[in-house]
């Protein structure tokens with residue numbers, strides 16, 4: 829079976845947790861690409877959210893993980909990108925529901941809100957939970973329709 833590909837990014841506030849997550853993945857069957865940041869030097873979450881979200885959108889990877897201090901900045905940016913459903917999760921329950929009901933394709937974590945070991949549990953839950961499909965499909969389709977409408981308004985057809 830092909831390995832699941834994951835793109836992982838953080839700003840400086842998420843740098844330590846990103847290191848822990850890379851350790852977690854060491855003996856797991858995933859292909860993880862580390863998109864930075866690579867030090868504790870101040871950086872801007874928008875840069876990493878863009879890289880990861882575009883890779884998910886373009887299907888270069890299957891899923892994305894983004895970390896900043898609160899996870900809020902990362903989720904705001906990632907959700908601007910077409911086809912992205914980024915979920916900021918601070919509990920395992922949120923992680924589970926964001927996969928079951930929302931088919932979230934990016935997980936955002938808040939390194940300053942939640943202890944590293946708890947964030948790892950949230951990540952684990954998120955990775956192991958499959959989308960439920962069923963009644964949730966039509967709800968996701970409404971998101972896609974909204975995105976298409978916004979895109980049309982952004983690039984209006986010239987008559």
Ligand code: RB5
Nearest residue numbers: 841896897898899900901
């Ligand atoms: C950086 O200080 C902090 O603002 C950032 O990591 C994030 O929490 C933004 O949402």
